[in-house]
Amino acid sequence: MQQLKRLTIGAVLSIFSVQILAAQVLITKEQKQNATQLMQTALKSDLGMEIVTSLTTEIGPRLGGSEAEKRARNWGLKLGERLGFDTTKIEEFTMPFWDRGHLHISLTSPYQQDLYGTALGGAAPTKETINANVVYFRDIHALTEVKDNSLTGKVAFIDGDMMVKSQTGAGYGQANQRRRIGWQHAQRAGASALVVRSVGSDSHRFPHSGMMSSDGDKWADIPVIAISNPDADHLRRLHNLGKPLAISLHSESKWKGEVSSGNVILDLIGSEKPEEIVLIGGHLDSWDLGTGAVDDGAGIAITTAAAALIAKLPKRPKRTIRVVMFGAEEVGLLGAFAYAKQHEANLKNHVLATESDFGAQTIWQLVSNVNPKATLLIDEIAKILSPLGIVRGGSDVAGGGPDIIPMAAKGVPTIRLNQNGRDYFDLHHTPDDTLDKINPNELAQNIAAYAASIYLIADSEVELKP
Amino acid sequence: MQQLKRLTIGAVLSIFSVQILAAQVLITKEQKQNATQLMQTALKSDLGMEIVTSLTTEIGPRLGGSEAEKRARNWGLKLGERLGFDTTKIEEFTMPFWDRGHLHISLTSPYQQDLYGTALGGAAPTKETINANVVYFRDIHALTEVKDNSLTGKVAFIDGDMMVKSQTGAGYGQANQRRRIGWQHAQRAGASALVVRSVGSDSHRFPHSGMMSSDGDKWADIPVIAISNPDADHLRRLHNLGKPLAISLHSESKWKGEVSSGNVILDLIGSEKPEEIVLIGGHLDSWDLGTGAVDDGAGIAITTAAAALIAKLPKRPKRTIRVVMFGAEEVGLLGAFAYAKQHEANLKNHVLATESDFGAQTIWQLVSNVNPKATLLIDEIAKILSPLGIVRGGSDVAGGGPDIIPMAAKGVPTIRLNQNGRDYFDLHHTPDDTLDKINPNELAQNIAAYAASIYLIADSEVELKP
Structure with missing residues (x-):
């Protein structure tokens, strides 16, 4: 249905504008080669499993606002340094702590x-x-x-x-x-x-x-x-x-007063438009019953590994790629609201935001909520992702993931790489959300999709805002 | 391998005895019709699910020696009365109680x-x-x-x-x-x-x-x-x-001294040789973490339902069919040892014993440990069970289930209807052994196999002892 609707919108564009769009090269041959190479590398890489294994094993459960979540932030900072991000930092915020x-x-x-x-x-x-x-x-x-x-x-x-x-x-x-x-x-x-x-x-x-x-x-x-x-x-x-x-x-169980939490920010600084930010991420906190492998160690691993693979390209993409490891998502999107507030003045420079927070099964669909021209770019990206088994979905699907909601509400464009969530609610928030539930091949497919699509958006000059 | 071995043994029997065996009708046409009818009825019956639902819901977990196990014995007694068994009784024994x-x-x-x-x-x-x-x-x-x-x-x-x-x-x-x-x-x-x-x-x-x-x-x-x-x-x-x-x-966790447990004995009295006993059963106790659906509410349901279906035939089989709901199996086969001791003098009249205690998945194989002539009877039974997807297995496989071990050690012949145990150790002794894990169709297949085979053995005059 969404496909049909989009085609209809396309058909009523004036012939003039259609000609201009057709004349533009949205993705260069070199960009396409880089994206394809990123996908191939990602599918062969163990980096995603290494990250989620390290997080769940060395940090364990990490309830929002807990001492464990603080250890996770330091872990995230060190990981970013090790993987070659250009800048790494923690942005703290305060929050009420609920203890089970x-x-x-x-x-x-x-x-x-x-x-x-x-x-x-x-x-x-x-x-x-x-x-x-x-x-x-x-x-x-x-x-x-x-x-x-x-x-x-x-x-x-x-x-x-x-x-x-x-x-x-x-x-x-x-x-x-x-x-x-x-x-x-x-x-x-x-x-x-x-x-x-x-x-x-x-x-x-x-x-x-x-x-x-x-x-x-x-x-x-x-x-x-x-x-x-x-x-x-x-x-x-x-x-x-x-x-x-x-x-x-x-x-x-009870509330125990105000504590500190924080978001971890890892940047690959753009080579031409460093002020323009393509934001990806997951949430670093987890519920305390399991070890937060599927929710959301996977999202942390997928987005961090994708950016780390892009960091190995000979040249940084034009725009800045920012990985945010959000704090305290489970307990009310607290890191997401803190981020949107702390960066409020700069949200206009956030050209796109998306989050991986729906498990670790394969991505099957790419949806977006960007302007019509940028929609054509996302269409092209979807074609490049198609060898991963990914199809193009709706172009007016709001929301790029839970932690994106506050900034999307303030106009930041979004895409979402929709994962197969069939088994997600088997494990969701249970003691059984542990590392063994992640299929390494499926995780690698996610990283391949993120690496290619985020690279292409970050290296593009197409404006995505509606 | 076992099949080959058996054929070889058969081949070296004297021509005379082979002729005698061939001349004998091991299963009459009427018996075969009854067995087939029992299978068809069992496959359409909800009785097995009703029994295991009642046991796990109305009694719940029933640790050997606990008050809950005592309630289960009374439940078993009433069930036997309701299902038309000729005699029902509890045989008590004492045991040391371990509490988690x-x-x-x-x-x-x-x-x-x-x-x-x-x-x-x-x-x-x-x-x-x-x-x-x-x-x-x-x-x-x-x-x-x-x-x-x-x-x-x-x-x-x-x-x-x-x-x-x-x-x-x-x-x-x-x-x-x-x-x-x-x-x-x-x-x-x-x-x-x-x-x-x-x-x-x-x-x-x-x-x-x-x-x-x-x-x-x-x-x-x-x-x-x-x-x-x-x-x-x-x-x-x-x-x-x-x-x-x-x-x-x-x-x-600790030992808490001597308590009472017991076995529940439900008999269908044989019409011609009431003193000869074909014993089937499962164990009534369960570990306390789950509700003992698969281990061994299923075995109780399968064997009790099978006997109850036989009880509805116009005429009792020649031999007595005894369902034993063993107590305190998990904690050391205590009911089984008590039974073998309490019935020691009469074990010579136990013509066969077998237990269902390996879950609720489908039966795929019939094995036996009886004398050569009786082996031919079991071969014939296997043919009758073949529409259920059951194949004939070894004819020298000792042991008819955990609770049968003590009486098999004293010479009681055994068969076993081997269940597919592929998923059994996923649930075994865990909190997750609950009713939802039982597939009603698979349970019904078990009951069909038990009903037909136990009927045929109980209505036979073939001696099974080696």
Whole structure:
């Protein structure tokens, strides 16, 4: 559909402008050769796996605002120096720190059985161990209809359905409502705590963590716990049998005041237009249950390795290529907002921004949100990427990744190299997000696509702003 | 190979006896029709899924000797009554009870990171939280060479390799040595605790529990913890980088004295030779981390459903069909030994025994360990099972399943309907052994195979003893 729409727009351009566009060479023969060479090198290189192995092994989990995230920033700085970036720096910001702490949750009626759960980001601790009956809600819609103060002394459980696997991750936003806003209704109804079915597409005994939404500037006053899909299935079956459900819950999760975080900025300074910035990146922080391999060690590895391969070309591209390792993404895009604020005056010089933050499976599609002429450039880039199995997608697709949202909102053009996300929500925010889940060949395909496309945009003079 | 061997044995039988065998009808036309009908009914029936759903949902985890296992016995008794067995009873025995208790294990050097572990069966508790350096052993062989008292104040970690997936489960016995006897060497060397790589073929963040071997009548004086494969990979990578490893460990697992367990016995009384018993079964207990769906709720469901389908035939088979739901298998085949002892005088009347305890995937092979004439009967049964995709395997394969070992050792003939075990050790003894892992069609294929083969043996007059 997007392809058709774009062709139609092209057809109504005046003949004059079409002739001008056709006369221009958007990508030179030499640029194309360089891009092809970058792809071939990337496919044979182990650099991406080396980076994500090093990050997950030597730093481990790195919750936004934690001491581990600080170690990760220093790691990122050293990595940038070692890989030949021209400048490397950390830009700090402050943020409120939420700590998961210890949790114990078990079914106590109809019998004793441990549940596999985890606190959701922003949840309050239990004041003392909660022992309470459970009120079952089939989905978030059922809970939103609950009356004020009707759940006093009870624990609410929001069931729902396992996410259907999808290449694009469609369905996550909707499923995620129970995680995001469920607490507001449970708290309004006076519940002692809220338990929700994890938002994930796997049937493993892992809870999926993730941030809740604040209500204005207010966070939950109650503990909120996500349990694994098989545990939620279990509660559903017991509920459907008419068994009374009760749980015991002790959770230490809480806010712990202001701390420092930061973004790591690695630049390859442009040879002709150093002030123009092509920004790529991933997020350096991870949830603390796994080691953040797929989310988002992969994105850090893909974008850093891609830029490092470009750095080995005989000559720097015309524009500056900037790799940003964003801090504190998981806990609210805090690094992204800090970056957009700290660089607000200079965002006009950000000619493009894109992030890799959807796992480590192969890229299948290139979408963009740039002006019509630049769209033709992206079309040409897509042709060059086609040996990687990548097809051209929509040319009016907003958003270049979560950490790009704040700067895209201020007019920075974006592309996105869409990854196959079919298995992404199996691992997303679980203890199981570990290095072994990354396929080196798939990671290398990502790096090849980033290296070629970012090189071509950075070496181009085409303006991308709408 | 086994087929060839059997044919050779057949060839050297005297012409006279071959003629006699050929002249005998091992399976009548009516029996064959009944068997075929049983298979067709089983493939269309939901009974197996109903049983394993009920067991895992209404009882949940059921550690040998626990209150939950007692509830499971009562559940089994009621199930037998409801399904039309002629007699149902519980035969109790006493056993020592080991309780897992709470565990916390985390890496403390080179940095803080929780590890996903569980105590191994028979392990001692920590007296106080252990904070100690880790000595890395590449495998069990490396640890067996360690000198006495050379690990004082240290924690030993036995690495090893992930189990290769295998249809037959080959490799489990060897991999399992680190779980079984590792503690003896760690304790001899004075280690404060032992940590081992889980014995499993999955790369998920689940530890695999399981019983250790006692040393004569002595159990470990130290805590012994299995960690998940990804956690073990992590420690290996850090070790290979030359990083000093240290852990913090607190474990409450311990022996808690004598308790009661029991076997549930459900009989379909034979119409002509009620004293002759064809015994099938599974084990009712499970490890406590999962809900024991695949191990061995499936075996309970398969064998009970198969017998229940036979019970619906117009006439009972000639021999008695006995379903035994063994207690306390996981913790040392305690129900199996109790059964063999309690029925010692009558084992001569057990014409055949077999157990389903290798998951819920499809049966692919029928093996046996019976006399040559009975081998021909089993050959004929295999032909009848062939529409289920089952092939005939060896005719001198000892052992009909773990709980059959004690009675097979006393001369009871066995067959085994070998299941595809390729994914079995992904789930084995983990929190992830839950109902969602069972494929209803595969379970039904198992029930079809059991129903047909057990019916044919129970309705036969062929003696099976060697």
